[in-house]
Amino acid sequence: MTDRNAQAGGPEPLASTVIKKKTGVAHLFAAAQYSAQGFRRLVQESAFRHELLGFVGGLVVFALVGANLFEFLGFIVLMMLMFSVEALNTAIEELVDRISPEISTVGRNAKDLGSFAVFCLIIANGAFAFYVIVSRVLLG
Template identity: 75%
Template structure:
């Protein structure tokens, strides 16, 4: 077994698999660590701001509970894809720090997935606002 750092132990020696209730708490802790990491991304902070603005806007126009729920679910999916995109970028930068076509393609595909959800969220919000202001 070869390690880059002589002081670093293999994952099998340092990682203890949690089970039962301990696993539940560990999973929550891992999720919070991921959230803290994602908060370092300006795109995610902008998306959180968009969530807040959208919720206020939906409240002002009198959106239904179903419309609120649809918006929140779309935003949760956007946050999930943003997290996966950030994970892809982290892995590509770690595995292939030099410029490569494969690395660029992986990052571009992740970015495209985020873009698709931004468009979906924008179209949904625009539909709800236009419907509530001009039709309902």
């Protein structure tokens, strides 16, 4: 500590360790590593594992009913969007639990809103899959 900080009882100055941001290809690899860590964390959530099963099951059903390329792409994009929102919902839940471990209205509202966002995408995915399957089975 500097003499002035020691006398005033203030905090020690930060060490001279400055985190240097990666650039170029190193940044790309670092970002991929962070994404993989996020995926590994998300797989620990049972809701995400159920969504993954729904994704694989949906792809199988789409193949069985003869869905076209755009229907497959629509389903994949909607599922990727749902995975993204599930990841954000999990992040919100973790932050709320860390910042406000006691039960609070604000924390509950934040978690409920994240859950509602996931629910909306589950409905959107289900409606799209239902449309594709019904149109392919009934209209051939």
